[in-house]
Structure formats: structure tokens, C-alpha cells
Amino acid sequence: MTSENGRPVAVVTGASRGLGSVVANFLAGSGYDIVATARASSPLHEAARPWERLGATVVPVSAAVEDSAGRAAVQSAVHTLGRLDVVVHNASELGPSGRPKLLALSPDQLETVLRVNVVAPVLLTKALLPPLKAAPAALVVNITSDAAVGAYPGWGAYGASKAALDLVTRTLAQELADDHVSVVAVDPGDMRTAMHQAAYLGEDISDRPLPDVTVPFWAWLFGQSPARVNGLRFQAQGERWEANP
Template identity: 30%
Template sequence: MKISTNYPITQGELEGRVVLVTGANRGFGRAMTLDLAKAGASVIMLGRDLGSLETTYDEVVDAGFKEPILYPLDLEGATPEHYQQLQADVLDSFGKLDGLIHNAGIIGTMMPIEQYDLKLWYSTMQINVNAPFMLTQCLIPALNKSADGRILFLSSSVGRDARAYWGAYGVSKFAIEGLSKTLSEELEKTNIKTNTLDPGRIRTKMRQIAYPAENVENNPTPESLAPAIVYLMSEKSKPLNGEQLTLES
């Protein structure tokens, strides 16, 4: 299903909603953080680099948007205890969670499965699959406190149509697609909706690593695509559940 990026953000439309964004410190995560805060959401910015989290925090505040919350956490090294603490912190601070956006991820490397480095495989799977699983599992109780909860997994075309040499990244996105679909079935009688989103071409460092010969100027900026995230966290997208969504380029 195609999702338009030309969504007109209305100031205050997400007022009272609490949304956690992983990888919120740069790229698409930074852009969606700014637009979610612009729409009035309380954004919990999760990322491993406190410095860049603070830079994005300053951008949000300087723009006069809703003040976000910084939550430094390294998803590669995070343990179940870290996620339990996050759950406690969210419930203590807000009493609920309305949106969980799994944006953080790493590309790994481009090479045949036969030659793939084992340590890099484990690292990619830890960040791209295991961390979203543990984070979601721990935050479902907080999402259940919401009258309209959302889980959104950032995916990729290589997680829907297998492509040679995409290695751990491609496999991780197939896993995310399966995790999202399973959750949508298990949670269908709750107020939580679960979907995946392929953002398509986007002008980020990860895209440059994957396509080094590509002219980045031909790709949409994260800022031009981020309004769609506000739509997907708003009541207007409430009917969507178990969908494989793709942004219109």
C-alpha cells in the first residue's frame, strides 16, 4: 500500500500522544522527530550517541516545538534489563505509550552469504532484529495503556523481494516483516496497530553506503518524507493494521 508524503501537518494534532523513535538522532529519525514534535507529540528520542541526540533536541526546542525526551541506549549492547528499565521509565513518566517507531538499523556489508563475516552478521541481527523484538515485547504493556497504539517497523524492498548480496541486512528485514505480521495477528483484538514501512530512496548515509555510485541529489531528503510518519501516528491511519506500506517517491 502506497502512503503519500504530502501529508499536511496540523499543529497540535498529536497533542497528548507519546511516541518513541529509535535512531532519532540523525537521518530519517531526526526528520521524523522534528515533525512529530511539530505536530505536538511528546517524542522519546532513543539513540546510542548522546551528542547527536542533544543536537537534534536543540533543533526541536529552537524551532518552538514540543520538548522531546532524550533516552541514550546502545541497541547492540542493550540487555533485557535495559528494556525493562525503559518500560518502567515510560510508564512512570507518561503512564502509556502511543507510538513505537523502529527506525534504527545498520546496513552490514554487501557480500555473498557464503563469505559473510560472522561477527558482522551477529551485530546486524542484534540491532536490526533482536533489539526491535526485545524493545517491542517490553513496551507492549505501555502501548496497551493507549487508546490508539501504533508500532511501525522501518523495512526495505530487500526485505520483501530477496536480492543477492544484501546479506544480513536483507535477511533482517525479512525477519522484521514477519515479526510485524505476527504481531498484527496477535494484537488484533487490542488497540495496537502494527505495520511495516519501506521508505524507498532516501538521502541518508546508509543509502550512500549501499549505493556509492548513486547521485544522492536525485533522492528525496528525509525532511520531505517525514510528514508521512505524522500521518501514520495520527488517528487518520487507524484502519491500517498488518500492512506492508511504501512511501510514494
């Protein structure tokens, strides 16, 4: 697979708003072309306009991350752009709004959270493995949460899914190391977004920072050699971050 124009390429899922749009905007400004996904088409196309003004070629894919047709559409978009350097698995399912207790969730609700937050990133990584392996040094970023370690009441299904994603991160980091594909987990910290508002339904979340607060972290992470961060878990709102020596 050869590059069309020499620019690196990133896939960002859930890129139409919140953290995903901040990461895509940062990557576009750093010279990446972008394959951006979200289910709703019109906000995704709207979000992509400033990235295009930054010089990026953007291929919007309106699809759910858990759908096989969506995976195929992302594969095809990557093929069109000719290479793949970064994948950010950002799209996520909170589950029912308002932080219901774990045992109040229906089988469907439990399965959807796990399908979107764990199974989908694994299957999309698998689908994108050939172009990732073809890159000189690729990086897969799994967006996790403090709920993965906190055992907070009301966050059980989402927290369990992010804990599983953390383990997936560490496992794939070892399994793909020989292919020069590195994998990290990033906890972005609390942010004022639609998902956060859905968790705190009807509550004032104006004290939480906007997702732009994570930009210094992305500047640091994407400036690292992927192999030096392989298998690590970062807190994007931390004061400093360290790679492996």
C-alpha cells in the same frame, strides 16, 4: 498509567539523523512528546533542539537498541512521560559497508544485523507492551526496506533481516489486535542518508531524495485510526496510501 500533560508520547529509535530525525520532528510538530534514541549522545541532543522548540518534551536515550540496558532506559523514559501512543522502530544495522556478498559476512556480522533489525524491535515492543496496551489505540511502526523483497546481491543479510521484520509485523498485528495495539511496516524508499552512503561507498548518491520526502506519508499515517492500518505494509514514497475499509 496517566498522562502528565495530556500530550501523546512517541518512542523513535535512531532519531539523531536521517529518517528517524525526520519522523521525530514531524511528531514533535504534531503535538507529541518524544523519547528519542541513538548510540552517540551529542548528535542526539543536537537533533532534539528543534523538536523542543516545537513545544515537545524530549527525553534523549543514548543507547544501542540491541542492549538490555538501553531497553530499560527507554522503558523508564516512557514511564516518566506517563503514557505511550506510538513506537517507531527505525534504528537499523546495514552490516559491512559496500554491499559485500552474503557468504563474505562473518558470523558476528550476520548476527549483529539480525539482532539489531529483528530481535531488538521485538524485545523493545515487548518491554513497552504495558504502556502500549494502556493507550486507547497504539501504533507500532517497523521500518522495513525494498531489500526485504528484492533479493538484491550485496544486500543479503540486511534484506533477510527486513524480510523477517515484515513477518514479525504481520504476526504481532494479529497477536496484539485484541490489546488495541496495531503494527505496520513502512518501506521509506531510497533516501540520501548516512546508511545509504555506506551501502554505496564512494559513489554519488545525490540523485536520491532527502528523508523529508516521506513527510506527506507520515502526515497521512498518523492521521489514520491505528486499527484501520493494522498489519499493512506501506511504501512511504508511493503516490497514495490506503487503509483497510
